[in-house]
Amino acid sequence: MALAIFDLDNTLLAGDSDHRWGEFLCEIGWVSAEDYRRKNDQFYADYQAGSLNMTAYLDFVLGPLAGKSRVDVQVLQREFISQCVEPMLLDKAFELLNDHRIAGDTLLMMTATHAVVAEPVAARLGFEHWLGSGVGIVDECYTGRANGEPCFQEGKVNHLARWREQNPDAAQAADTWFYSDSHNDLPLLENVGHPVAVDPDARLRAHAEQAGWQVISLRD
Numbered sequence: 001m002a003l004a005i006f007d008l009d010n011t012l013l014a015g016d017s018d019h020r021w022g023e024f025l026c027e028i029g030w031v032s033a034e035d036y037r038r039k040n041d042q043f044y045a046d047y048q049a050g051s052l053n054m055t056a057y058l059d060f061v062l063g064p065l066a067g068k069s070r071v072d073v074q075v076l077q078r079e080f081i082s083q084c085v086e087p088m089l090l091d092k093a094f095e096l097l098n099d100h101r102i103a104g105d106t107l108l109m110m111t112a113t114h115a116v117v118a119e120p121v122a123a124r125l126g127f128e129h130w131l132g133s134g135v136g137i138v139d140e141c142y143t144g145r146a147n148g149e150p151c152f153q154e155g156k157v158n159h160l161a162r163w164r165e166q167n168p169d170a171a172q173a174a175d176t177w178f179y180s181d182s183h184n185d186l187p188l189l190e191n192v193g194h195p196v197a198v199d200p201d202a203r204l205r206a207h208a209e210q211a212g213w214q215v216i217s218l219r220d
Contacts, residue, residue: 066144
């Protein structure tokens, strides 16, 4: 039995759910569309370049939720999954997840995406275990701010270490797989026994080919 870790956006999904959430907020009128979309696109460009200030981004994307109750946001989450995430689902991703389940492996989704999006997507994909960037909640209402260390770059290594402490039966590093599309995940990819580049960006593809890592595609 192994531990199989999966990145979410552009790995298990054919797109970026975090960026799509920002577009969704524009579409439903929760934000001023023109200004918000411009800033959202710039943050996404920073992510692709490897220069994203993740805490600043999380505060930006969570800001519109400030003062909203869990119940209010749950309605949005259901709409978002139905309208925006369902079209991103990949048959080959479900096949890969099922292969690991049949093998008896423990499956863990790890994403920099904030928990408002990550939690319902993890449920849709059938994950029992998942880790994402935390969001502030006080008295059952969102603060509109990030909470804790983002699950991003080196932060994924730290989040996994804490998760292992809480799940002592989880496989050790040599028995761990990690699937990702992004060079931002190199810190964790370099710390597992079986790194796999999935439809990788150019920087990750070059690194994976040089290191002799497996490269696969989940796209049709």
